[in-house]
Amino acid sequence: MILFIFYGSILFFIIAAALRVRRCVSAPIHLHWELYKGSSVYELTEWWGKTHNTFGEKLWSMILDLLFLREFYHRNRNFWYFLYPFHIGIYSLVLWHAWFLFGAKVISIEFLSIWGRLWGHVATGLTFFGIVGIFIKRVKDEDLKIYYPPIHYLKWPFLAVILLEAFYSVQFYFGDIFEDLLLEFHPNVATKAHLLFASVLLIYLPFSHIMQLFFRYYHYLRWDDVPNVRGSEIERRIKEHLERPVTWSAPHIQSGKRWREVASKLECPITEGK
Amino acid sequence: MATERKKIRLKDISIRTDEPLITVTADDLMPLPPPLDQQGKKAPYSPLSENQKKSFECSLDGVSALALPKPKNKEEEEKLVARFLSGLRKLLSQNDNWPFWQPLIQSLESCVRCQTCSDACPVYVSSGNQEIYRPTYKSEILRRIINKYIKKRGKIITKLTGDDIKLNWPTVARLAELAYRCTLCRRCAQRCPLGSDNGLIGRELRKLFSQEMGIAPKELHDSGTVQQLKVGASTGISSAAFQGMVEFMEDEIEEKWGKRIKIPVDKEGADILLIHNSGEFMSWIENPVAFAIIFEAAGLSWTLSSEIYGYEATNYGTWYDDVQFARIALKQVEVARKLKVKKMVMGECGHAHKGLIVIADRILMDEMNFPRESFLPLLEELVCGGKLRLDPQKNNFPVTLHDPCNVVRLMGIVEPQRRILRKICPQFREMEPHGVENYCCGGGSGFAIMNSMNFKEWRENISSRMKLKQILETFNDVLDSGIRKYVCAPCSNCKGAIRDILSSNDLWEKNSIYYGGLVELVANAMVDMKRPYIDWEWH
Numbered sequence: 001m002i003l004f005i006f007y008g009s010i011l012f013f014i015i016a017a018a019l020r021v022r023r024c025v026s027a028p029i030h031l032h033w034e035l036y037k038g039s040s041v042y043e044l045t046e047w048w049g050k051t052h053n054t055f056g057e058k059l060w061s062m063i064l065d066l067l068f069l070r071e072f073y074h075r076n077r078n079f080w081y082f083l084y085p086f087h088i089g090i091y092s093l094v095l096w097h098a099w100f101l102f103g104a105k106v107i108s109i110e111f112l113s114i115w116g117r118l119w120g121h122v123a124t125g126l127t128f129f130g131i132v133g134i135f136i137k138r139v140k141d142e143d144l145k146i147y148y149p150p151i152h153y154l155k156w157p158f159l160a161v162i163l164l165e166a167f168y169s170v171q172f173y174f175g176d177i178f179e180d181l182l183l184e185f186h187p188n189v190a191t192k193a194h195l196l197f198a199s200v201l202l203i204y205l206p207f208s209h210i211m212q213l214f215f216r217y218y219h220y221l222r223w224d225d226v227p228n229v230r231g232s233e234i235e236r237r238i239k240e241h242l243e244r245p246v247t248w249s250a251p252h253i254q255s256g257k258r259w260r261e262v263a264s265k266l267e268c269p270i271t272e273g274k
Numbered sequence: 275m276a277t278e279r280k281k282i283r284l285k286d287i288s289i290r291t292d293e294p295l296i297t298v299t300a301d302d303l304m305p306l307p308p309p310l311d312q313q314g315k316k317a318p319y320s321p322l323s324e325n326q327k328k329s330f331e332c333s334l335d336g337v338s339a340l341a342l343p344k345p346k347n348k349e350e351e352e353k354l355v356a357r358f359l360s361g362l363r364k365l366l367s368q369n370d371n372w373p374f375w376q377p378l379i380q381s382l383e384s385c386v387r388c389q390t391c392s393d394a395c396p397v398y399v400s401s402g403n404q405e406i407y408r409p410t411y412k413s414e415i416l417r418r419i420i421n422k423y424i425k426k427r428g429k430i431i432t433k434l435t436g437d438d439i440k441l442n443w444p445t446v447a448r449l450a451e452l453a454y455r456c457t458l459c460r461r462c463a464q465r466c467p468l469g470s471d472n473g474l475i476g477r478e479l480r481k482l483f484s485q486e487m488g489i490a491p492k493e494l495h496d497s498g499t500v501q502q503l504k505v506g507a508s509t510g511i512s513s514a515a516f517q518g519m520v521e522f523m524e525d526e527i528e529e530k531w532g533k534r535i536k537i538p539v540d541k542e543g544a545d546i547l548l549i550h551n552s553g554e555f556m557s558w559i560e561n562p563v564a565f566a567i568i569f570e571a572a573g574l575s576w577t578l579s580s581e582i583y584g585y586e587a588t589n590y591g592t593w594y595d596d597v598q599f600a601r602i603a604l605k606q607v608e609v610a611r612k613l614k615v616k617k618m619v620m621g622e623c624g625h626a627h628k629g630l631i632v633i634a635d636r637i638l639m640d641e642m643n644f645p646r647e648s649f650l651p652l653l654e655e656l657v658c659g660g661k662l663r664l665d666p667q668k669n670n671f672p673v674t675l676h677d678p679c680n681v682v683r684l685m686g687i688v689e690p691q692r693r694i695l696r697k698i699c700p701q702f703r704e705m706e707p708h709g710v711e712n713y714c715c716g717g718g719s720g721f722a723i724m725n726s727m728n729f730k731e732w733r734e735n736i737s738s739r740m741k742l743k744q745i746l747e748t749f750n751d752v753l754d755s756g757i758r759k760y761v762c763a764p765c766s767n768c769k770g771a772i773r774d775i776l777s778s779n780d781l782w783e784k785n786s787i788y789y790g791g792l793v794e795l796v797a798n799a800m801v802d803m804k805r806p807y808i809d810w811e812w813h
């Protein structure tokens with residue numbers, strides 16, 4: 001039963017995450033609304049014939065940001081002290097699970113038991129430290145508190161409980177987990193509890209900010225600095241939108257007509273606002 | 275030090291009161307450096323008159339940017355709230371709001387409420403950290419309204435994700451005003467580690483009010499975009515009046531500098547159609563004149579247009595309304611197309627840069643996708659490429675540079691203006707911070723031209739306060755009135771806002787701090803000008 005829930009939650013995670021990615025990727029193309037960290041192609045005369053930033057540069061920058069949380073480091077160091085261990089802890093816990101599952105097939109139990117435990121505990125410790133720090137900040141700092149919705153005050157303790165529980169099962173039932181879960185599929189009670197919590201987490205994850213962090217870098221979003229050229233894919237997509245009706249109701253809009261008409265033909269006089 | 279004051283909560287936005295939620299006092303304000311450190315304490319804005327209070331909504335901070343009439347009765351209130359909600363639904367719909375749906379949703383969903391952005395906001399900091407001006411205040415309220423009234427995910431989830439905002443008329447009225455307490459400078463968005471853009475959320479709120487409810491500041495809508503679409507320019511200048519101004523410019527050049535220049539107007543097939551903010555013709559004619567002198571001296575093939583829509587670069591739609599924005603952008607490009615020029619070049623107007631070159635890029639299709647660029651790279655080629663004979667000694671006075679948000683942070687044109695100034699101004703000094711980190715002039719997003727009731731005072735003493743502080747700090751070693759200093763602001767609206775803060779603090783009279791554009795400095799450095807181009811006459 002518990003394994004059924006666990007694998008179900010993995011499936012749920014994959015589907016929900018895919019749906020969110022799809023929502024992001026299939027969003028209508030938006031107008032060019034950019035922010036620059038420094039010089040852009042507009043510093044050149046006849047910029048339209050010149051190249052914009054390369055995808056490679058953006059990707060590299062994204063990797064560095066995600067690995068080191070550079071922006072938090074530079075702009076909100078107090079937060080970073082807790083956020084960074086939390087993130088590094090989470091990244092290594094994800095890797096730990098992958099290594100563990102992979103190791104189950106090829107690496108000896110003794111090796112896993114010593115190094116796996118050490119790795120797991122360090123990662124858990126880092127994450128736990130981050131969680132406690134963030135939670136205390138969120139509770140004590142009035143400015144942070146008034147904007148933080150209640151759900152997050154449940155989220156952090158819940159994560160802490162999962163970690164404590166995970167620590168307990170790895171510390172005391174490591175061999176059993178290995179045998180029971182991976183070879184025989186009969187987890188013990190401690191592992192069962194861990195799997196149950198992990199399932200809840202997996203169901204929550206697609207709705208969390210972790211996903212947002214990735215979307216931020218979605219190519220066409222944050223750094224969508226691609227100009228529209230005649231005959232391009234951008235032009236094709238925009239043209240589709242221009243055929244849609246304008247639905248806004250203020251009198252000056254001329255609701256009901258297509259965007260193309262509303263923008264280009266001013267047949268009726270434009271009324272003044274209130 | 276700010277006096278102890280009541281902490282404003284998100285839910286306070288819904289409170290029904292006769293008094294405003296807050297009133298910013300003299301004690302709250304961010305202190306200014308010398309010579310304004312000893313200034314007597316004066317409230318940043320005057321209270322509205324009893325009559326104004328009776329007629330207009332001012333329950334946010336006692337300021338009225340919108341002159342929003344109070345609803346007559348309960349039914350009218352309810353109708354307005356329902357219209358707000360219907361507009362909000364449209365804002366969140368891919369179909370209705372395709373132009374900004376994706377960045378808006380991203381901004382609404384990604385915020386982790388870390389408040390890293392707060393200290394980046396000049397309005398929040400200058401006002402002494404007033405909660406209502408915090409970049410996230412309006413955004414979080416909007417998020418919670420969406421949670422409770424649009425998403426409807428069941429009682430428990432709504433409660434857990436925040437359901438404390440009551441959507442009533444006070445909330446709607448305050449949000450409308452709040453959308454006009456943010457200059458859309460997007461410094462907060464630059465600072466946000468998650469890429470959430472509170473400036474955009476502010477703009478989208480303005481759009482909801484305009485496109486759904488017909489609510490927008492008179493200066494932006496009625497006498498802004500509507501007037502522009504009717505007569506050709508938001509200043510109301512007609513084509514005939516414009517032609518008269520060009521003649522005046524030619525006479526002025528002859529009279530002052532002894533040169534007879536024929537300013538090209540409507541020259542078909544020219545390489546460049548130069549398009550100015552028409553406010554320049556009204557308030558700072560020396561700016562288009564300097565352009566003409568420089569372009570003629572460099573032997574460029576260029577022209578102005580006297581065609582309706584062809585002599586006005588502004589597009590206030592950029593700040594509050596997608597439809598008005600698109601209408602104006604199309605009209606402007608149409609002029610260039612008919613004139614068969616090779617490209618359009620924007621003069622010193624920041625939002626025209628961002629609007630027509632960047633944002634409009636994705637509404638200009640086929641033959642309307644017309645080459646458009648900034649004057650800055652072109653001017654750099656002329657100044658640094660040796661096309662003009664220049665003597666930097668003619669500009670031997672302290673000069674600092676303001677970075678118009680629309681040109682710099684929002685468009686990435688950072689260096690050409692600096693290379694020009696380094697070349698022609700021996701005493702050029704940067705203000706801090708500068709470049710993409712620089713602060714807004716406080717007149718951004720239309721504020722520079724909005725003067726309803728006590729709004730001008732609010733702007734001068736709160737939203738422009740950080741700029742004032744920066745200018746004074748930059749010139750702190752040369753405050754002596756015997757030394758003339760120049761704040762270079764290559765944008766019409768920024769220039770207006772900076773003029774107002776310098777003048778209301780007597781900084782020209784007492785400390786000789788002057789302001790102006792960039793081309794004026796170039797013209798001032800030109801070797802063959804018989805007398806200095808900059809006349810240091812305050813206006």
Ligand code: SF4
Pocket residue numbers: 384385386387388389390391392410465466467468469470471472
């Ligand atoms: S907008 Fe960004 S910086 Fe501001 S609170 Fe939200 S996540 Fe933090």
Ligand code: SF4
Pocket residue numbers: 394395396397398408409455456457458459460461462463472473474476
């Ligand atoms: S856009 Fe500028 S003025 Fe508006 S909230 Fe952000 S920092 Fe403040």
